[in-house]
Amino acid sequence: MRSFLLASLLAVTAAAQQPRPHVVVISLDAFAFESLKNPDLPAPTLHRLMQQGAWAQMQPINPTVTWPNHSAMVTGQNDSHFNLIVNAVIRGQRGDAMPKQDSNAAKQEMVPVPTVYELAHQAGMTTSEIDWVAIKRSGAIDFAFAEDPEPASPVVQEMLHSRLITQEQLGHWNKTSQAQRDRFYTAAAVHILKQHHPNLMLFHLLALDSIEHQTGYGNNSGINTIAFLDDRVKELVEAVREAGDLPNTTFLVVSDHGQQSTHHMLHPNALLTAQGLQQGAQAVFAIPDGGFAAIYQKNATQESIAKLKTLFASQAGIRAALTPDEAAKDGWPTPQQSDQAPDLLLYAANDYAFAGGNDGPFVTDTKEVGQHGYPNTEPLMQAIFIAAGNGIKPAGQLEPIRNLSVAPTIAKLLGLRLENVEGTPLTQILK
Secondary structure, three states: OHHHHHHHHHHHHHHOOOOOOEEEEEEOOOOOOOHOOOOOOOOOOHHHHHHHHEEEEOOOOOOHHHHHHHHHHHOOHHHHHHHOOOOOEEEEEOOOOOOOEOOOOOOHHOOOOOOHHHHHEEEEEEEEEEEEOOOOOOOOOOEEEEOOOOOOOOHHHHHHOOOOOHHHHHOOOHHHHHHHOOOHHHHHHHHHHHHHHOOEEEEEEEEHHHHHHHHHOOOHHHHHHHHHHHHHHHHHHHHHHOOHHHHHHHEEEOOOOOEEEEEEEEOOOHHHHHHHOOOOOEEEEEEEEOOOEEEOOOOOOOOHHHHHHHHHHOOOOOEEOOHHHHHOOOOOOOOOOOOOOOOOOEEEEEOEOOOOOOOOOOOOEEEEEOOOOOOOOOHOOOOOEEEEEEOOOOOOEEOEHHHHHHHHHHHHHOOOOOOOOOOOHHHHEEE
């Protein structure tokens, strides 16, 4: 009996001394899987992680935009469970005027389902986010550096004290380049990793999305930006090493969607204005977002939506005009599930994208620019997934996966369980 008790005591002591796991999720916005296939891509850190672990083409959810897909990667759910179809909550839809977009809404309104960071927080783990989205006022983040940093937040105050950022730089935040902001996001992450050792860090960089929106996909501007981002990933890996947490840390490098070039713009509100449809008892307005546009009608009926569908489906540059039931087959929410869901969903054809404007022609030409928001079956909308470090097998390239698997995989790596979700953990890459 004495030996049994001694063995039990030793086992409990060993378990108590076992270091808790750490997971660092690095999201490189708009990084298309097609780019990762380039053997000459100047990304030695990403290539090293791929060689050490596992990597795959990853399918985003619809719509292929940033906030819904970042939410999918921390919930394991598709967009039918969210109140997000753009990078904000839409206000005043189905009214007498153009709807507004509110990006300051709280997490619970945008993503009213459990997340893996809330699960970790409830389990007593330390959580952190840097430039993550749809996460404001969640109450589950211990150390945060927001997309628009809050000067009074503890992490910003620590960085000011350590001279990692200045008051002047904070004051000019939205006037500087995205690359410079990404450097500050990285500095914040390095600081948090070294000083606070979070069990879960959610980290997001935007430079690639920003430059490709301006110049299009697949050119030297994007390739050079990937090299810049690779250096930021290296900084995080080195920070974990210097913090002494490398043996217990898993790195997941992901993206939310890809990007493709377009040369023509579609202006749905201009067409609605020309048709006299933006006034009266059934006023109609469009929220354009690159590869798709959401159409809202006041007092919509099946008959009125059918007429709008016929109107738009006959126009050049329209890939599809879908009713809510048709869009729901691809994971979109319906108006019965969320008031954010459109009464009619428009997809742009390749080389076309939706844009604002209430006057002029429906179709205009533009210099080459990059867009996303197209159906998640499009090759250039496919995202990246790389896993390496603690608990990851050197599995090499996997068959394509869905980003709904990211959240349950994070949970499993942390020794937690995310239940009642669509995604399943990637057990084939776990030791």
